[in-house]
Amino acid sequence: MKKLMAVLLTVCLMIPAFAACADTLIMATNAAFPPYEYYENETIVGIDAEIAAAIAEKLGMELQIDDIDFNAIIPAVTSGKASFGMAGMTVTEERKQSVNFSDSYATGVQVIIVKEGSPIASVDDILAEGATYNVGVQEATTGDIYISGDLEGQPDRVQKYQNGALAVQALLTDKVDCVIIDNEPAKAFVAANEGLKILDAAYTEEDYAIAVALDNTELLDKINAALKELIEDGTVAAIIAKYIPAE
Numbered sequence: 027m028k029k030l031m032a033v034l035l036t037v038c039l040m041i042p043a044f045a046a047c048a049d050t051l052i053m054a055t056n057a058a059f060p061p062y063e064y065y066e067n068e069t070i071v072g073i074d075a076e077i078a079a080a081i082a083e084k085l086g087m088e089l090q091i092d093d094i095d096f097n098a099i100i101p102a103v104t105s106g107k108a109s110f111g112m113a114g115m116t117v118t119e120e121r122k123q124s125v126n127f128s129d130s131y132a133t134g135v136q137v138i139i140v141k142e143g144s145p146i147a148s149v150d151d152i153l154a155e156g157a158t159y160n161v162g163v164q165e166a167t168t169g170d171i172y173i174s175g176d177l178e179g180q181p182d183r184v185q186k187y188q189n190g191a192l193a194v195q196a197l198l199t200d201k202v203d204c205v206i207i208d209n210e211p212a213k214a215f216v217a218a219n220e221g222l223k224i225l226d227a228a229y230t231e232e233d234y235a236i237a238v239a240l241d242n243t244e245l246l247d248k249i250n251a252a253l254k255e256l257i258e259d260g261t262v263a264a265i266i267a268k269y270i271p272a273e
Contacts, residue, residue, distance in 0.1 A: 050088040053078045054108035056096040058189035060214045061269035062114040062234075063091075074112045076265045077131060077256070078236075084252035095188060097166035100124050103237050109245060111237035114208055116168040126240055128249050130233035131262055135209040136169050138225045139197060139216060146204050148227050153177070160185055162193035162202035169206035172230055194219060210270060 055074060057063045063072040070091045082089035094102060099111040103125055114134060117127045140146050152159050153176055161177070163170040165186040174184050185202050187193040193205045194215045206229055207215070216222045236253075238246045256262050 049086070050090050051078070051082050051085070051109045052107070053089060053091045054094055054099045054102040054111045055091060055113040056099065056189065057091075057093040058191060059114050059208070060211050062208075062210065063112075073132065073266055073269050074114065076268075077253075077262060078110075078112055080256050080261055080265070081249055081252045084255060085248055096164060100237060103239050106239065109238075109242075110249065114234055115237055116232040117235050118168065118171065120171070121237070124240070125237040126243070126246050128236035128238065128246060129253055130235045131253060131257065132234040132266060134232050134234050136172065136206055136229040136232065137209045137212050138229055139194065139205040139207065139212050139222055140203070140225060141197065142221050142223055144203065146225070148225060149176075149229050152204065159183070159203040160201070162187060162196045162205040164188070164190045164193055164207065167207070168232055169208070169229070173206050190215065194222070197222070 055063045055070070057065055057070045057072075059072075061072050062074045063070055065071075070093060075091060078091070079089050092102070092108060096113060099108070099113055099115070100121065102108040103111045111125070115121075116134060117130065121127070138146070138149060138152075146152060146159060151157060152161060152173075160183050161173050162185050163173060165188060170184065170186060174181070177183050185193075185196060187196065190205070190207050190211050193202070193207065196202045197205050198219060198221075209224070209228070212224050216224055236249055238249065253262070
């Protein structure tokens with residue numbers, strides 16, 4: 027599957043992503059962020075994958091999903107290698123310098139994972155004067171951005187990993203004292219690894235949106251129009267509920 031996607035992308039590189047390969051929308055993502063995007067056998071599934079497919083259908087286009095490193099998503103969009111980026115991506119002022127964002131389609135919560143029995147009870151313990159706790163994050167995510175800002179001047183305390191699973195593995199092997207990540211993948215990681223828990227208090231809340239190149243306002247407008255219809259007719263809510271059942 028990945029080899030096929032790579033071949034398709036190579037063919038399309040010389041054409042703007044919006045018009046590439048017989049009206050194919052290319053979605054750049056990092057498929058290690060359940061339930062927003064992850065692999066089911068060799069297929070990328072999840073909230074973002076289904077919403078993107080619904081948008082493509084509204085626009086009468088095919089959807090191609092490329093799995094790349096998270097910190098390569100915005101460069102792929104700005105260079106035209108991808109039509110848009112969708113990866114549980116939070117709208118931030120820094121990112122808005124490089125890309126435009128669609129209307130928000132979901133709200134995320136950043137939480138802290140620790141081992142059972144950890145002395146860390148809240149983010150205040152991490153940020154306390156004299157604290158030496160090391161924090162694991164997925165590189166270039168908002169968890170990374172926020173805690174790196176809060177621990178400015180102490181960069182050695184923030185350990186950056188290619189994906190959330192590697193950060194959690196570092197926690198399990200005592201290379202870090204906690205992990206900061208979105209609540210939904212956090213729940214999946216805790217369910218899959220005995221001895222971990224999520225702290226009650228959220229670290230921060232954020233809006234998720236779709237990243238589009240600054241100069242591609244035509245595509246941005248079309249995505250927003252499609253997204254508006256999908257929100258109003260309940261499609262987006264149904265997709266989210268499929269992966270995140272009401273508790």
